[in-house]
Amino acid sequence: MARRLDFPQSQTQESRSTDVALFAQDRVQANARWYVEFGGRLDRDGVVGRFNLTPRVGTAVLLDKSANAVLRGGSGSSTSGRPRRPARSGSSKAASSRDSATMA
Numbered sequence: 001m002a003r004r005l006d007f008p009q010s011q012t013q014e015s016r017s018t019d020v021a022l023f024a025q026d027r028v029q030a031n032a033r034w035y036v037e038f039g040g041r042l043d044r045d046g047v048v049g050r051f052n053l054t055p056r057v058g059t060a061v062l063l064d065k066s067a068n069a070v071l072r073g074g075s076g077s078s079t080s081g082r083p084r085r086p087a088r089s090g091s092s093k094a095a096s097s098r099d100s101a102t103m104a
Helices: none
Strands: 020-031 034-045 050-062 070-076
Touching: none
Parallel strands: none
Antiparallel strands: 020 034, 034 050, 050 070
């Protein structure tokens, strides 16, 4: 099954923006051989004017006193910050579901 996309004319889109990000992190050390780190990142996307908050957490356990063996782990989330389908040129509405776009 094939899908055909017809575009009426070539269009040029230009966007200028300033993206801003803030990252904060803290470490809690329960004892000499174990600690947990908490952090978060707040991003402002200048193109769409949206704020994204992405949390992170990590931990490390020293398996021996000399710190030669360390077990580490962590998790976090992230967002791309850009819409999947950009708005049509000259319109404030999002592109319809039959339009295809790739942003790099």
